[in-house]
Amino acid sequence: MESEKKIVGRCPKCGGNIIKTCKGYRCENNIGDNPSCSVVINGILGNRKMSDEEISELLSNRRIMLDGFMSKEGKAFPTVLELTDNGEVLMQSVIGKCPHCGGDIRVGSRAFNCSNFNSPTDKCEFSIWRNIGGHQLTLTEAQEICGNGITSAELEMFRDDGSIYRKRLGLSPDKLQVVKI
Ligand SMILES: [Zn+2]
Ligand SMILES: [Zn+2]
Structure with missing residues (x-):
């Protein structure tokens, strides 16, 4: 029986559903023993907890500008997150x-x-x-x-x-x- 899952958007690499997990977000084709996709998006980026809505916007627009990221020194900063075709998330302040x-x-x-x-x-x-x-x-x-x-x-x-x-x-x-x- 298929269990209920929360879909937050589409995988940039394979087009499958990105679903919410206990650790963050994961492509539905990156589950099990022989996954065909490798995409995982951490639920915490730059020491900032991402909301489901923010991940959805990142997946659909490939970029999102957000405040509240935290440096190692504990200083808050804004940045733009960019999602690559391979599902990597880059921080880009320019x-x-x-x-x-x-x-x-x-x-x-x-x-x-x-x-x-x-x-x-x-x-x-x-x-x-x-x-x-x-x-x-x-x-x-x-x-x-x-x-x-x-x-x-x-x-x-x-x-x-x-x-x-x-x-x-x-x-x-x-x-x-x-x-x-
Ligand atoms: Zn995928
Ligand atoms: Zn100038």
């Missing part, structure tokens, strides 16, 4: 190229920052706040600003009195500021 200087843009806890921020020769202060007008920028929106110079859609933002307005976010002409357009 989300794109700086539109101002071409350096790497990394996700930080409060902003996406240019990696040349501390450069003695090519100092660059470009950054994108992760919260603008009460809107939490998604990874895709930050990448659109860096890559296209503007978000593809208007974003819902909030005034002091709570009233809602919708604007795109884009680059100022000098490509140093993020402005509402």
Whole structure:
């Protein structure tokens, strides 16, 4: 008799179901004595417990930006998890190229920052706040600003009195500021 299992998404390697186990997540074809797949995803990544919903998003989008990972020194950091075709999970803090200087843009806890921020020769202060007008920028929106110079859609933002307005976010002409357009 087939026992009940919780399916959280599709295996990136073989297309089988990824199911929840006591230790994390595993491809249904990676169970038993002669498994045809090797995919296992740990339930704890970067000292952070993953929720079923986060694993589902990682499996369907192949990437997810999350806060609350913990370094060996006990310092919290955000990063982007990337799922490879082989089912490996990589941590990638670089989300794109700086539109101002071409350096790497990394996700930080409060902003996406240019990696040349501390450069003695090519100092660059470009950054994108992760919260603008009460809107939490998604990874895709930050990448659109860096890559296209503007978000593809208007974003819902909030005034002091709570009233809602919708604007795109884009680059100022000098490509140093993020402005509402
Ligand atoms: Zn598989
Ligand atoms: Zn820069």
